[in-house]
Amino acid sequence: MTPILTGTKKVVTGNHAVSYGVMLARAQVISAYPITPQTQVVELLSEFCANGTLRAKFIKVESEHSAMAALIGAASAGARTFTATSAHGLALMHEMLHWAAGARLPIVMANINRAMGPPWSVWTDQNDSLSQRDVGWMQVYCESNQEVLDTVIQAYKVAEKVFMPAMLVLDAFVLSHTAEPVEIPDQALVDQYLPPYQPIYKLDVNDPHSFGALAPPDVYMELRYKMHRAMEDALAEWARADEEYHELFGRRYGLIEPYRTDDADLILVTSGTVTSTAREVIDELRAEGRRVGLLKIRVFRPFPAQFVREAVANARKVAVIDRNISFGMGGIFAQEIKAALYNACDRPPIFGFVAGLGGRDITPHVITEIIEYAESHDDPEDLIWVGVKR
Amino acid sequence: MKKPIVFTSEREMPPMAVSLADMGHNRTGGWRYLRPIYLEKIAPCKNACPVGNDIPRILSLVSEGRYEDAWRLFRETSPLPGVCGRVCYHPCESFCNRKNFDEALSIAAIERFVADACFELEDKIPERPKRSEKIAVVGSGPAGLACAYFLAKDGYAVTVFEAASQPGGMLRLGIPSYRLPRDVLDREIELIAHWGVEFRTNTTIGHDLSIERLWEQHDAVFIATGAHRGRALNIPGEEFALQGLEFLKAVNAGQAVSVGTRVLIIGGGNTAMDCARTALRLGAQPLVVYRRMREEMPAIAEEVEEAEHEGVQFEFLAAPVAIRRLNGKLEVECIRMRLGEPDASGRRRPIPIPGSEFVLRADSVLKAVGEEPDLSFLSEHLETSEGIVIERAHGVLERAGIFIGGDAQTGPSTVAQAIRSGKEAAQAIKSFLRGERPPKPHKLEEALRINFHYFTHAPRVSTPQLPISERITNFVETKRAISGAQARAEASRCFSCGVCNNCDNCWVFCPDAAITHTNGTYRIDYDFCKGCGVCAEECPRNVISLVEEEL
Numbered sequence: 019m020t021p022i023l024t025g026t027k028k029v030v031t032g033n034h035a036v037s038y039g040v041m042l043a044r045a046q047v048i049s050a051y052p053i054t055p056q057t058q059v060v061e062l063l064s065e066f067c068a069n070g071t072l073r074a075k076f077i078k079v080e081s082e083h084s085a086m087a088a089l090i091g092a093a094s095a096g097a098r099t100f101t102a103t104s105a106h107g108l109a110l111m112h113e114m115l116h117w118a119a120g121a122r123l124p125i126v127m128a129n130i131n132r133a134m135g136p137p138w139s140v141w142t143d144q145n146d147s148l149s150q151r152d153v154g155w156m157q158v159y160c161e162s163n164q165e166v167l168d169t170v171i172q173a174y175k176v177a178e179k180v181f182m183p184a185m186l187v188l189d190a191f192v193l194s195h196t197a198e199p200v201e202i203p204d205q206a207l208v209d210q211y212l213p214p215y216q217p218i219y220k221l222d223v224n225d226p227h228s229f230g231a232l233a234p235p236d237v238y239m240e241l242r243y244k245m246h247r248a249m250e251d252a253l254a255e256w257a258r259a260d261e262e263y264h265e266l267f268g269r270r271y272g273l274i275e276p277y278r279t280d281d282a283d284l285i286l287v288t289s290g291t292v293t294s295t296a297r298e299v300i301d302e303l304r305a306e307g308r309r310v311g312l313l314k315i316r317v318f319r320p321f322p323a324q325f326v327r328e329a330v331a332n333a334r335k336v337a338v339i340d341r342n343i344s345f346g347m348g349g350i351f352a353q354e355i356k357a358a359l360y361n362a363c364d365r366p367p368i369f370g371f372v373a374g375l376g377g378r379d380i381t382p383h384v385i386t387e388i389i390e391y392a393e394s395h396d397d398p399e400d401l402i403w404v405g406v407k408r
Numbered sequence: 409m410k411k412p413i414v415f416t417s418e419r420e421m422p423p424m425a426v427s428l429a430d431m432g433h434n435r436t437g438g439w440r441y442l443r444p445i446y447l448e449k450i451a452p453c454k455n456a457c458p459v460g461n462d463i464p465r466i467l468s469l470v471s472e473g474r475y476e477d478a479w480r481l482f483r484e485t486s487p488l489p490g491v492c493g494r495v496c497y498h499p500c501e502s503f504c505n506r507k508n509f510d511e512a513l514s515i516a517a518i519e520r521f522v523a524d525a526c527f528e529l530e531d532k533i534p535e536r537p538k539r540s541e542k543i544a545v546v547g548s549g550p551a552g553l554a555c556a557y558f559l560a561k562d563g564y565a566v567t568v569f570e571a572a573s574q575p576g577g578m579l580r581l582g583i584p585s586y587r588l589p590r591d592v593l594d595r596e597i598e599l600i601a602h603w604g605v606e607f608r609t610n611t612t613i614g615h616d617l618s619i620e621r622l623w624e625q626h627d628a629v630f631i632a633t634g635a636h637r638g639r640a641l642n643i644p645g646e647e648f649a650l651q652g653l654e655f656l657k658a659v660n661a662g663q664a665v666s667v668g669t670r671v672l673i674i675g676g677g678n679t680a681m682d683c684a685r686t687a688l689r690l691g692a693q694p695l696v697v698y699r700r701m702r703e704e705m706p707a708i709a710e711e712v713e714e715a716e717h718e719g720v721q722f723e724f725l726a727a728p729v730a731i732r733r734l735n736g737k738l739e740v741e742c743i744r745m746r747l748g749e750p751d752a753s754g755r756r757r758p759i760p761i762p763g764s765e766f767v768l769r770a771d772s773v774l775k776a777v778g779e780e781p782d783l784s785f786l787s788e789h790l791e792t793s794e795g796i797v798i799e800r801a802h803g804v805l806e807r808a809g810i811f812i813g814g815d816a817q818t819g820p821s822t823v824a825q826a827i828r829s830g831k832e833a834a835q836a837i838k839s840f841l842r843g844e845r846p847p848k849p850h851k852l853e854e855a856l857r858i859n860f861h862y863f864t865h866a867p868r869v870s871t872p873q874l875p876i877s878e879r880i881t882n883f884v885e886t887k888r889a890i891s892g893a894q895a896r897a898e899a900s901r902c903f904s905c906g907v908c909n910n911c912d913n914c915w916v917f918c919p920d921a922a923i924t925h926t927n928g929t930y931r932i933d934y935d936f937c938k939g940c941g942v943c944a945e946e947c948p949r950n951v952i953s954l955v956e957e958e959l
Binding site for chain 1: 415417418421422423424425426427428431
């Protein structure tokens, strides 16, 4: 076994960035079922468990449903837990996702965005994770392998603070299988940032409680109220965790990231890897003197509505790129942003673009077209399909 | 028990659904519509055992190395575990639930091991009131021995009358010693005698002593004279053929018997197999002539296999039609058969093929086409005596004080069936002497719902055998005993069907903590049991039943 030197840079894939993050976070129980394009995440973690790099129990299971169930048990007993999955695996977990959230277990999961079948696809889009919007999990969309690693560590910090589970999301292949230089933080610093998990209640034979039992109507609603309050608190906790991370490691990401938006007439909204491409396009257009800006949505749940309102308050138009589709309505990020802005005083018109489903490339050219469409049209449209062959 | 907590605001509540006080006030038993109950069931092996051996409990003892306890438990239900462990056709194994998982347990091998391991032990004979009634048992085969044993255990004075010079009946006269060594038989008869049973050998009823006299001198008589009269072939030249059973008796009695080189054995039952394997050991080349196919042979399959391994030859689908003597040799004219529709026995009926006659030559011919009881000493009497009522009741032919059982009643059957018959006769005699109706047999539900998930596959022990070359020249027992380690391992394979062995699964799984466990006894607190059925589902051995609550 070669000791992993922390505090150095390594060239790693997005999937392995997840694994290193989990290793540094000192997860204690990992349970997973393999699925493309997630497999490498747990493959490397299983090696870490086998060779002693990570002192964790690795539980092999027969399905994603069981993987989450196993973690629910482990987290209930006070362990720091991790799993990773993708697309159909996440869908199969659905019932247990509700359970983890309702039981207020700070489980952290990586979901590699993969389009849902049929037709079969292994390429990226966001419908798998966004289908789990309302289960009570925090969702964070990552743009780079470094952000992936850092977000794993931050996710534990926030989840264990507010007792809600967290899912970090990365694009299939574009991040999962693409290698980038990533700084592997120093373990001692990570330990300083992320102390061991302290549950309020845990399964303990010396202090028996019954967990998840029947709650009659006179108490159920209060427990739901508390979950929502925890999600609201999580907004501040993400901001605080990000700030502390910056102090120790020199990197921060924000809940959203406005880029050259201050004097922008048009703000493009993106999430995931599209953001990196869009940033290049914005720079090019800015060089031509066009007043365009970019807003990256990183934390999707809890939704940073107030941050978004402030970020777009001065824009004349907003164009949202959704790599997902809610059939019969439109792109989901666009809906969320519209909902967040509706009660605001100053709200710019919003154009909803759906692009890149099932892994179709969103190139600089595609992004330029989107911006030009929004610039050249006055009346906002809820759903504009980008690049559909008609 | 703490009082229930009433929350007046969300701030007082924990973040998740967690109990903060005793849940004792929440008597969830009221939700129940199915009630789990501990209801032991009969294991299929025990149910199939004619003798009624308590196999699961015996195997549990063996698995713990408690051989003496296991042996004493055998002797509760049978005086002949050493015999049965060797010659029983073990229907217990055919019904073993484990055969649906991997392979049935080798129960017979364990029974034999236990008997061998406890060969030196004796029954603990308790002080018991002596009863004045005297009982005569006619015949000392397995039925007579069992009847005598169970009556003597109850304090009755029992005398066993045996025509031969030594007790044992067909066990001694018919079964060759390579299957049942005589020291084993002698020992188990000796132990029966320890209970005060008197054996009067060389005494033939109807010859040395009449049945009337016997009846006058005893309060009850049990007739267990077996089935010793060999059936006839009813073909010309029959007189040149010896009865197979007579041949076996002579060899088993140690007489020098010469059958020559080529010996034909007519028949496909256990007597035929014993004759063939015995003749082989006398240096002959036996050929078994049977009118059906191998699958239809009434002999125990294992015996047929052993005969074949040892070199016995078979001529299937052939039946003798005449025997002739020619120049000191025998010529057996046979006819070829084909199989037709199944007959009353369920086996396909053999039909002669006209014109297919052929001749087999032999030095001697043994006929083994079945035996029947010879009750001439009895039937004459029954016809001439007045006031003797015969009725069939409770498995025995019963008249006022005279009972009949074993092969004498049923025709040739198995050792285990004979023991059962003798045991039932003992019960019938006790009831008769006490003027009671015999107890009705208690029907128990069979344990068939085994949760295989709790068991791991393990191969069945194979019984070591003498090499063929070391067997066929002598009468040494062919099967050897398994070792203690093998017996314990084999017994550990037992699922303990229907018999609680305190595995704690119910206690562990009960989601309401409604099962308590003290001194090996489980109790269900029905104030809290919701009737979810998890205990019954997770019981590996079908001990827990769910019954509907009466609403």
